[in-house]
Amino acid sequence: MIYLITSTCCLYFFTTFCPLPTYANNLNSPTFEIQMGTVNITGGRKSNESGSIILTDTVGQTFQGQFNSAGFVILAGFQYINTLTPFSFKISDLDIEFGSLVPGTPSIQSNVLTVTTGSAYGYTVKAIEDHPLRMSDGATTIADTSCDLATPCLQTDANLWTSNTRYGFGYNMSGNDVDTTDFVNSNYYRPFPVQNIDQPAIIMSKAGMATTSAATVNYKVNVDAIQPAGTYQNSIQFIAIPSF
């Protein structure tokens, strides 16, 4: 009897005053709830005093056990990035209006693309057009630029376009995460790749974590005197995808 009382007292004492820490968490959203989700006990970046040894670790995952019992494991985000923040993409203006074009006088319009990688580790922004600028008849077009005669450009290779007697439609890039070895200055242009014919062209990219990157796109169109009058339109799609 004394043993039973002593054991009960000890058990009560240890469970009351010396509770063991437990690590579990309920994950929920408006539509589902996962009980007892795994929580990392520790993790992060560690180094020795001299800084000659720099390592990261994560302790506490029960991948194997969770997989065997539940039949699946979900890993959202990246192990080495502490927070799960959204990947975002902004375009300052969705309508690029060139107005009335004067033959031999280029019209240049611009807008700004902004990418916030959040917890992604790198990203690319690609661009592609549905077709060259064209009238509603579907036949009359303003061709995509090939830049100056002496310095021809390609969809992935910008080059000088300064001559007002060279006609077409193209774009220049400047700002963060732009390939400045290609878009050397504001006179370097490329034609847009065309949907269903070409692959989208990379216009911004970053490997590694960035906070916010902003780049300006300059759209240039120049027509000759024999270009039929009318309203020319096209649509350009910007595709922002995080890296994995």
Added chain:
Amino acid sequence: MIKKFLTIFFTLVGLFLLPQNVQAANYGLSISPPLLRVHIKPGKSITQVFTIENLSKTDQILIASIVPFTEADRFGNPILDPKANANWLSFFSLVNSQIKFDQPFTIAAESSEQLILSLSIPETAPLKDLYATLIVSTYDNSLNQELMGTSLRATIGSNLLITISSSAFPDTILKIEDFFPIEGTYLKIGNLYFVDSITPVKFTATAYNEGSFTAETKGVFRVSSNNKPVFMQGVLPINVIAKSKRQLTNTDGHSFVFSPSIGNIGTHQISLEIKTENSNTQSTINVFFLPLKLCLGLLLTIIIIISIQKFTSKPQEKID
């Protein structure tokens, strides 16, 4: 007089008190999480919520779809073909009551919406990896007829790396390739690199996944001398999809850099060790550190001194 006063009054009210909110149409969207990795057994189902936030001041009509991919570049950017199709796309569905794949839906200005993605793997599904990107695009079925120019559309995405397997860690075959110095003062003779011991040296390396399942690059970059580590740096854990290559970097996302000290002279082993849950791989290069620049400077000085001595000690010709 009263008529004139009222006209001025209402004009002022119209101008100052009821300003029209005129602004260029803009676009802003965010998606979370940006990456979803799932290990799942055949016959199982999971649900994951993706939050889409409309960051612009206008309502956005959007359309969501899943685009499969099989290739990616060395930096983990998927090569997407919007027209690509795969029979396993039917494993994915949206369980929202209002939002379905490939059908437009509206998100009010500065508000968010949840896409509830369901993945159901049939019992008979083959054991392999599935790669796809959940893309959300602006939807526009009418063009402004008065616009003389370009209308822009935008797409944002989140990558889905799915491993269908009966075990938590299916076999992976990861290899380290192209591991060599790219910056610094060095010369290579045979398999041995002679590297200047007072100049930082930068190394590059790639990981090649020969297996059929995604592998993560957990590992360490190590510089050793006489089997004792002199310098260690973590390898950034990245996902290498099946049959692809990824550039390896340190945990800061940069190339591996070792800055030797004056004391680092002699043979060193520089190794990259990658460990997955069921395989290890290592690549080692032998480096001989020596004060290369100092030696070259010394050699040049000796040559100059010898040349000067030879020139000055030349016997003078006798002049009669």
